[in-house]
Amino acid sequence: MVYVTRRAHFSASHRLFNPAFSDEKNEAVFDKCNNVNGHGHNYRLEVTVKGIPDPETGYVIDLKVLAGLLEREIIDKVDHRHLNYDVDFLRGIIPTAENVAVIFWRILEPHILSGTLHSVKLYESDNNFVEYLGEPVAIAGGGEVWREAAS
Ligand code: NI
Numbered sequence: 001m002v003y004v005t006r007r008a009h010f011s012a013s014h015r016l017f018n019p020a021f022s023d024e025k026n027e028a029v030f031d032k033c034n035n036v037n038g039h040g041h042n043y044r045l046e047v048t049v050k051g052i053p054d055p056e057t058g059y060v061i062d063l064k065v066l067a068g069l070l071e072r073e074i075i076d077k078v079d080h081r082h083l084n085y086d087v088d089f090l091r092g093i094i095p096t097a098e099n100v101a102v103i104f105w106r107i108l109e110p111h112i113l114s115g116t117l118h119s120v121k122l123y124e125s126d127n128n129f130v131e132y133l134g135e136p137v138a139i140a141g142g143g144e145v146w147r148e149a150a151s
Helices: 023-034 063-078 097-111 144-150
Strands: 002-014 039-051 116-123 129-132
Touching: 002 063, 039 063, 039 097, 063 097, 097 116, 097 129
Parallel strands: none
Antiparallel strands: 002 039, 039 116, 116 129
């Protein structure tokens, strides 16, 4: 098995809070990330596809195709946006890196036609990142669409 990774970047703002919590609890749980007007990150996204290289092309997946897919399905929709308010597919969820990575997986997976999606890594900074490998998870605060998809 060979693992092929494409990296992409986007800048976005978000606010971490749970509307079911009191202000005090949001402050205690999310601290600075609960800032009412949000805060920004320069995100790095790494998407890995695994497979056997095609005998005729030597490719697991054409990286141009993977790059275009990330650009079209993800980057175009989240870059320079506020993740809480501006992105349809994130509406109603708490936009932690964990939740966002899971949703990115669900968006990308049906479009991977060559090889198999292996991992979605989402970096909020050089030191903080999450990795999702596709195991079933339900998303806290998830909107109806995504709750259904998780069950
Ligand atoms: Ni943040």
